[in-house]
Every structure is written in C-alpha cells, then in structure tokens.
Amino acid sequence: MGLRIFHPVNSGLYIKGSSSVLVDGIFGGRGNGFSQMPEAFRRAVFGGNGSHIDGMLFTHSHEDHFCQEQLKKAEQLFPHMTVYGPELTAKNVEPFLTAPGLTEFDIGGCRVWAADTIHDGDRYRDVPHCSYFLEMDGQTVFIAGDGSDLGELKKRYGRLLPKHVDVVFVNLYQAFAQNVHQFIRDFTASRIYLYHLPFRQDDCYQFWMQAGQAVRSFPSDLPPLKILTHMNWH
Template identity: 25%
Template structure:
C-alpha cells in the first residue's frame, strides 16, 4: 500500500489518500479565472465517478476564492457523502468546521491536521482568511500551503522545524528564486509537488513551461514533480 497518493482535479485541487484516509483540498471550483482552468461540467462528470475521488472523509478549503472553492459543487458532494467533514475559513454552511484565529488542529483516528493562518500572496489579498495545513499520518507529513505568499515568514513559524515529507506548493515557489531558496533552506521536503497550473488550452502566459524550468532548478529535494493534467495521479510508496 502506498504511504501517500495525490490525484489532481484542477489548479490546486487534489484528493489525498494518506494511509486509510481520504482528504480533498481545494478540489472543487467552477468559475474560471483568466489564465487558469476550472472544474468544467465534463471534468465534474468524470470526477464524480473517479475512484480517487470516492467517499471523502474531509473536504478542506484553504480559502474561498473562486479558483479554489465552489459552494454549489461542495453542496453536491455533501449531499452524496453527508458524513464528510467540511473545513474552511469562512462560514458557508450550518454544519462545518470554521477555521479562525492563528491556528487549530483536528484529529481523525491516526490522522492529525494542523491548520495555521498564512498570508495570501498579493497585497490586495492580505486580509483574505487563508489557512495552510500540515497533515500527519503514520509519521508521514504533508504540507499544503494554499496561496501563501512566497517565502512568508509565518510559514517558517508554522513548520517549526518539523520534517516535511511532501510539500504541495503553487508554481511561483519554484519560478521565483526566493521561493526556491525557502524550499531548500526552510521547508526541506523529501518530495515536492508543484501545482496551481492551467491546463494547456488555458495557459495564455506560459506558466506550464516556466514551472517545468523552475522545478528543474530546485536543489536539495530528491523528488520534484509537476502536476499538469486532470486526474494526474502521483504515488509515494
């Protein structure tokens, strides 16, 4: 059995299989932002029948921007899987866990999730409620940084010297020198998956090629992969 499996939906949306647990992060959104992709009706139809997106235990949203979160699609999943726990930093549903304050944690069996408030990239978004997460199961830790500002000192505080086995980071972390330096000196993951990239037909600014080039320049990380295609599945054994 794999220690961790990641399957991409769109942008920074993933289904994580960590041990016996199934967690979705930013997996459902349906409004396309210029230069990026979204969960189209065609992708949504495939996702609903895809085994990697079956029976989620928990749906986590780092924030509620339209390229990360859709209330309508979330409602449909919760109607199908009413036992799933919903975690997000704004009050959207009567039955949800609302993230607030500097940090919190949640435990489901042998899975622990630590949430921490992080600064969103871009000065115009600094006040957006936005949280990263470290998931830990069986001694394996996964960092989800969301749209965290590249090289945000708060992220260093959140990690606090913990060993990160897998980091899921938006592509500017590898295209910017300060991001690569922070990865190498502060996050120091064993595995790095780069995402929040448009699909080929929406890539008007060449982000995909820039991400490939940036990923190749990351030093000190044994395994760097770029998530580019819908339902791309990556396994860490």
C-alpha cells in the same frame, strides 16, 4: 510514499490513505487563466458514496480553489464529511486553537494543522487564507495554497508543527521565493511538487512556460522540483 495522491488540475488534491481528504478539489476557474473542474473528476467525486471522502479542506474561497454550489451538493451526498476552510463554518469536526493562527483537528486517521497564511499578491493580502499540514499513515504533506509567508511558519510555531514534511506542494510564485526555499530546508522536505497550473489549452498567461523556468532555476541544494501531471495519481 505510502499515501496516494490524485491531482485533477489547478490546486485540487485528493489524498487517499486510511482516510480520504479532498483539498481545493471542488472549483471553477475558467476565464481567469485556470481550468474548470474536469467532468471526469466531477463524476468520480459525486458518483461514489460518503466513505470515499472523509473531509474537504479549502485554502481560500477564490473560484479556482472553491465552488459553493458544488460544496452544497457534496454536503448533501456525504452528510458525515468534515468541511473546513477560511470563511466556512466547520462541519463534523471539533477544531481547537493550538496557538494564535494555528488550528488542529482530525479527519478520521488524518491529523490536520491549519495555519493562517497571507495570500500572495498585494491585492489579495486581506483574503482569509490557510495552508495545511496533513499527517496520515506515517507521512506528512504540506499544501501551500497561495500562501506567501511560509518561511515564518517554523519560527512562529516551532514544536507545535511536525518536525519533518515528506511532500510539499507549491505554486508557481512560491517555487521562485527564497522564503519558501527556507521552509523546505526547515522541514527537511523530501519531495517538492509544483501544482496550481491549468490545462495547457486554458493557459492564457504562459504559466507553463514559467513552470519550466521554475524547474530549471530551483536551488540545487533542495530536492528537484517536479511538475504534477493533471488527472493522474502520484
């Protein structure tokens, strides 16, 4: 693909093209089965200048996806950076509501569709949550976050969304879900990546064992499910 994507750990994604967007890339997480923001990645994020990060998006405010303290630091370093996410005040952007639950805006040369989705797990259903379509440099990326109702997006918004998605990022539970498999078919996705995994030394819930099962059991009519490598470009 034309875009370059760096994956630190957990759900962090740094998407680099004509614009640079960091999604769920400032986080905590150790102690709940996920990993802290790696120090090397922290230095890369906070050691550059504002031109390196045009926008930060967050799917929701759980600590393995988001850290308020680190966001405040980033906003001081990059005052012109766009910030958007549930329960956050949108900064340096003018989002507009395309349909109930669907918001559009631009981050430089990146068009963003933020779709309200339901966080998976009954105990988290009331947590405000977004999943994102990002279109940049002729490529479209879908970032699921922890959304559980992804199979309804095509029916709900139809022509308001991109017709095709080049790359889909799903978590472990989504990889097993039939409604997510339908989402992939609906948008004729070309590449499917499994993310939202901790470093192996932090894996106290055997997520990596389940990840192997997800890869082996992924439907054969879909593109193969690949696990993202931590602290690496893809």
